[in-house]
Amino acid sequence: MAELPAFLSAQEVGSFAYLTIKDRTPQILTKAIDTLHRHKSEFFEKHGEEGVEAEKKAISLLSKLRNELQTDKPIIPLVDKHIDTDIWNQYLEYQRSLLSEGDGEPRWFFSPWLFVECYMYRRIHEAVIQSPPIHDFDVFKESKDKNFFESQESINALCTHLQQLKPARDLSESQLKDEFFKLLQISLWGNKCDLSLSGGESSSQKTSVIDSLEGLKPFILINDTESLWTLLSKCKKTAKPPVVRVDIVLDNSGFELVTDLVFADFLLSSELATEIHFHGKTIPWFVSDVTVRDFNWTVEHVKSSDQEATSACGAAWENYVKMGGWIYHDHIFWTLPHPYCAMAQVAPDLYAELQKACLVLFKGDLNYRKLVSDRKWEFTVPFHQALSGFHPAPLCSIRTLKAELQVGLQPGQAEQLSASDPHWLTTGKYGVFQFDGPL
Numbered sequence: 001m002a003e004l005p006a007f008l009s010a011q012e013v014g015s016f017a018y019l020t021i022k023d024r025t026p027q028i029l030t031k032a033i034d035t036l037h038r039h040k041s042e043f044f045e046k047h048g049e050e051g052v053e054a055e056k057k058a059i060s061l062l063s064k065l066r067n068e069l070q071t072d073k074p075i076i077p078l079v080d081k082h083i084d085t086d087i088w089n090q091y092l093e094y095q096r097s098l099l100s101e102g103d104g105e106p107r108w109f110f111s112p113w114l115f116v117e118c119y120m121y122r123r124i125h126e127a128v129i130q131s132p133p134i135h136d137f138d139v140f141k142e143s144k145d146k147n148f149f150e151s152q153e154s155i156n157a158l159c160t161h162l163q164q165l166k167p168a169r170d171l172s173e174s175q176l177k178d179e180f181f182k183l184l185q186i187s188l189w190g191n192k193c194d195l196s197l198s199g200g201e202s203s204s205q206k207t208s209v210i211d212s213l214e215g216l217k218p219f220i221l222i223n224d225t226e227s228l229w230t231l232l233s234k235c236k237k238t239a240k241p242p243v244v245r246v247d248i249v250l251d252n253s254g255f256e257l258v259t260d261l262v263f264a265d266f267l268l269s270s271e272l273a274t275e276i277h278f279h280g281k282t283i284p285w286f287v288s289d290v291t292v293r294d295f296n297w298t299v300e301h302v303k304s305s306d307q308e309a310t311s312a313c314g315a316a317w318e319n320y321v322k323m324g325g326w327i328y329h330d331h332i333f334w335t336l337p338h339p340y341c342a343m344a345q346v347a348p349d350l351y352a353e354l355q356k357a358c359l360v361l362f363k364g365d366l367n368y369r370k371l372v373s374d375r376k377w378e379f380t381v382p383f384h385q386a387l388s389g390f391h392p393a394p395l396c397s398i399r400t401l402k403a404e405l406q407v408g409l410q411p412g413q414a415e416q417l418s419a420s421d422p423h424w425l426t427t428g429k430y431g432v433f434q435f436d437g438p439l
């Protein structure tokens with residue numbers, strides 16, 4: 001079997017992985033510490049002196065983590081008693097087993113970037129759950145909610161657009177197809193709003209993304225949306241019983257989540273799908289990723305909007321959840337460090353769940369990194385090959401590029417992009433719809 005390419009890591013000074021570990025992750029930890037500090041009086045009001053002590057403990061644990069990271073200390077086992085603690089510590093031992101004599105310990109600027117970055121967010125969770133009674137505090141909640149509120153105008157424009165489409169089932173085939181592509185592109189560009197890339201700085205959607213789609217088309221490097229249309233149209237004709245299930249592996253809360261819910265609403269109201277399964281995170285993750293609290297909070301806040309169309313969307317979404325048209329899942333696998341080619345072994349129940357889908361959509365860059373194992377593939381390697389055997393169902397990555405990896409490009413395409421825009425891989429300016437699977 002051909003030698004697999006190396007993993008992205010912070011070993012390469014100046015690489016995006018290096019700059020993330022050196023600059024962005026300490027910034028994220030400092031913002032988390034600052035958030036805890038700013039909630040001190042709230043903790044006191046709620047929990048008295050115990051709350052203040054808990055805040056101090058969480059801050060000291062995060063400060064210790066930041067120091068370990070900044071001084072490239074060895075990665076240490078988790079000590080909390082969480083459902084996934086043993087899996088994490090086994091994975092740390094696995095990373096240690098991969099090291100050669102003289103490599104030293106698994107550590108921040110040496111081990112695979114995917115591992116150490118996921119580990120950092122899991123250590124943030126450990127710091128909080130070890131500090132009762134503030135053990136269920138989400139240090140990123142404030143910035144996720146802020147992203148939502150700052151994107152309000154774009155959210156209202158999007159909800160108005162969706163409401164004007166209804167009843168979607170009365171649209172002609174070509175109108176339906178146009179809207180399908182339009183809402184997919186909106187979901188793609190919603191992925192630019194990502195707080196971990198911005199280091200927690202605001203990255204809300206301030207302009208109406210609907211009006212900018214034409215101008216953004218040149219920035220779509222791979223566009224397999226025709227395959228998605230063909231696949232869903234086929235599923236609709238052949239599914240026995242007539243169930244067309246689409247799974248959406250979510251990424252960021254805030255504006256991006258609203259673009260995903262709008263697309264999911266369109267899939268149901270146009271009868272292109274009969275049920276949508278969402279997959280969120282069980283713990284706060286990569287600053288802006290969706291937890292069940294974010295999902296419910298977002299539906300609630302859209303429903304309580306003072307804009308009629310927005311409020312109507314929220315009411316419809318609440319009803320989809322109530323009636324079972326939308327189902328929310330959150331498996332612990334999504335917040336483990338494993339690439340997705342390990343899912344069948346590590347989380348066979350989740351793999352079996354995804355196998356029930358006609359189509360699985362993976363939103364965002366971190367999902368892309370896990371789909372291709374965060375390895376330094378040649379840019380022209382086929383997506384199917386980079387998935388390394390991960391084929392639970394026909395799948396599509398919907399991702400804006402924020403890491404130094406991309407596969408499935410045409411010969412010369414990467415070289416052309418590097419010449420015209422040296423940072424094309426990491427600014428989120430470019431995106432892909434990359435499909436794998438039989439039609």
Ligand SMILES: O=P(O)(O)OC[C@@]1(O)O[C@H](CO)[C@@H](O)[C@@H]1O
Nearest residue numbers: 020194196197364365366402403
């Ligand atoms: O999955 P998302 O939200 O699109 O992006 C997550 C992300 O911004 O976090 C890391 C930077 O710290 C990058 O790997 C990745 O781009």
Ligand SMILES: [Mn+2]
Nearest residue numbers: 251252286289
């Ligand atoms: Mn994310």
